[in-house]
Amino acid sequence: MSAKKAKDDHPAFEDLLKVVEKKLEQLEGGELALEKSLEAYEEGVKALRQCYGILKQAEGKVEILTKTMGTPEVAEYDAETGAAKPAKQKTKERDDGKQLF
Numbered sequence: 001m002s003a004k005k006a007k008d009d010h011p012a013f014e015d016l017l018k019v020v021e022k023k024l025e026q027l028e029g030g031e032l033a034l035e036k037s038l039e040a041y042e043e044g045v046k047a048l049r050q051c052y053g054i055l056k057q058a059e060g061k062v063e064i065l066t067k068t069m070g071t072p073e074v075a076e077y078d079a080e081t082g083a084a085k086p087a088k089q090k091t092k093e094r095d096d097g098k099q100l101f
Helices: 013-029 034-066
Strands: none
Touching: 013 034
């Protein structure tokens, strides 16, 4: 695949989707031998699963953004747990210099 890579060195969603579409066209064409059809199907399913994984991560990031009490906040998404990775908590000081939390 001569595709652009996403920032973490995985194929980009759009490139994977093109692979799925190409394999689907090959299979629908009906001109592949059985062995080649199975190979195309396997490659298409693999690319499709990667697409679903990318979409799941994007969905998780959007969910994190919308759950931050109305204030847009970016947090890194942990695909394994499906939650935001803990961010460093900022401390605030009062006017008299004492730390609030």
